[in-house]
Amino acid sequence: MNYIPIVCCFDENMILPAKVSLFALFQNAHPDTFYDVFIINRTDAITKEQKVDFDTLTQYVSRHRISFIEIDSFFESGYEVRNITIATYYRLQIPHIINQINELHHTNYSKIIYLDVDTIPELDYWEIFSSIAFDDDKWIAGVCETPLYAHDKAPIYMSETGIDATTYINGGFLIMDTEALNRNHFFEQCLLHQEKEYICQDQDIINIVCRDHIIMLPLKYNYTSTLFTLSVNNEKFKHIKAAEIKDTIKSLVHYTGNKPWNSHCCRDYIWWYYYQQTPFFSPLLYFSHYLSIQKCFYDNIPMSQLAKELQKRLKNKLRLK
Numbered sequence: 001m002n003y004i005p006i007v008c009c010f011d012e013n014m015i016l017p018a019k020v021s022l023f024a025l026f027q028n029a030h031p032d033t034f035y036d037v038f039i040i041n042r043t044d045a046i047t048k049e050q051k052v053d054f055d056t057l058t059q060y061v062s063r064h065r066i067s068f069i070e071i072d073s074f075f076e077s078g079y080e081v082r083n084i085t086i087a088t089y090y091r092l093q094i095p096h097i098i099n100q101i102n103e104l105h106h107t108n109y110s111k112i113i114y115l116d117v118d119t120i121p122e123l124d125y126w127e128i129f130s131s132i133a134f135d136d137d138k139w140i141a142g143v144c145e146t147p148l149y150a151h152d153k154a155p156i157y158m159s160e161t162g163i164d165a166t167t168y169i170n171g172g173f174l175i176m177d178t179e180a181l182n183r184n185h186f187f188e189q190c191l192l193h194q195e196k197e198y199i200c201q202d203q204d205i206i207n208i209v210c211r212d213h214i215i216m217l218p219l220k221y222n223y224t225s226t227l228f229t230l231s232v233n234n235e236k237f238k239h240i241k242a243a244e245i246k247d248t249i250k251s252l253v254h255y256t257g258n259k260p261w262n263s264h265c266c267r268d269y270i271w272w273y274y275y276q277q278t279p280f281f282s283p284l285l286y287f288s289h290y291l292s293i294q295k296c297f298y299d300n301i302p303m304s305q306l307a308k309e310l311q312k313r314l315k316n317k318l319r320l321k
Contacts, residue, residue, distance in 0.1 A: 004125055006025070008037065012047075016261060016280070020120070021116075021120060023277070023278045025037075027274070037067070040071060041068065042090075044070070089202045092202055096187040098110070111177055113173070120271055121252050134177035137212075139181050140177065142173060143216070143221055143223075144216050146226060164211050172256070173217075173221055175217075221251070224256045
């Protein structure tokens with residue numbers, strides 16, 4: 001059995017997306033892959049009743065394990081922007097609490113995958129997890145994403161903060177060498193930045209603290225909305241990343257920006273495809289979403305675009321057969 005520890009960090013606002021994301025993770029695992037999932041949350045932020053749903057999930061998709069680790073509040077003065085809450089900072093504490101993680105089931109993990117829950121994992125992670133090799137100079141791995149600094153002051157901002165745009169990784173999927181990060185005082189360095197008003201909050205902190213110590217991963221391991229849009233619309237990006245784009249048939253679909261459970265967004269039909277299969281599926285929620293999308297299209301787009309969207313949704317229904 002191939003054991004892979006996965007750490008997720010979220011609060012009560014992301015419970016449904018977390019259940020759908022983990023359902024997809026388990027469903028797309030190879031038969032010999034065992035995901036050992038640890039959910040880090042603030043003490044009492046998630047109720048016992050809500051935790052029972054996650055037990056239901058492991059019973060519905062067997063073999064894997066989900067455990068909760070409650071931590072005291074920290075980063076309470078962390079900068080919040082774009083409706084992203086303090087829970088986003090919890091991933092910075094993963095190396096610091098690795099002993100607590102291992103004590104829970106008497107494991108000996110040192111290499112950890114961090115996963116955002118606004119995602120749909122459509123691939124198995126054993127290949128990349130087993131093959132990634134860290135050393136004294138490399139502490140963390142992720143997918144490079146064009147930073148969200150599309151304004152005139154971007155060069156000044158990156159220069160002042162110490163961000164390297166050429167190796168800037170999105171924080172939604174990370175492979176961490178916790179031993180290397182602890183040796184280099186990663187958590188303590190992150191604490192020094194908690195009150196700074198960075199555009200991408202903890203993601204910027206990770207890139208600043210780990211600059212020059214990052215391994216780049218292919219697009220498919222964190223195919224964000226930004227990267228997907230570039231893959232469709234940007235000719236230069238399509239040329240440079242042609243091989244990686246071709247390899248994204250199975251990928252981690254990461255909904256950066258708009259979320260499919262809130263509104264229409266790029267590739268939202270993939271999220272709804274998995275949601276329909278979960279034991280938590282609500283026909284009322286699905287129908288409400290359908291009506292809102294229908295109104296959006298009728299009110300705002302030409303018929304040619306509506307036809308394309310209907311074709312996508314037909315293909316999505318065929319995936320169920």
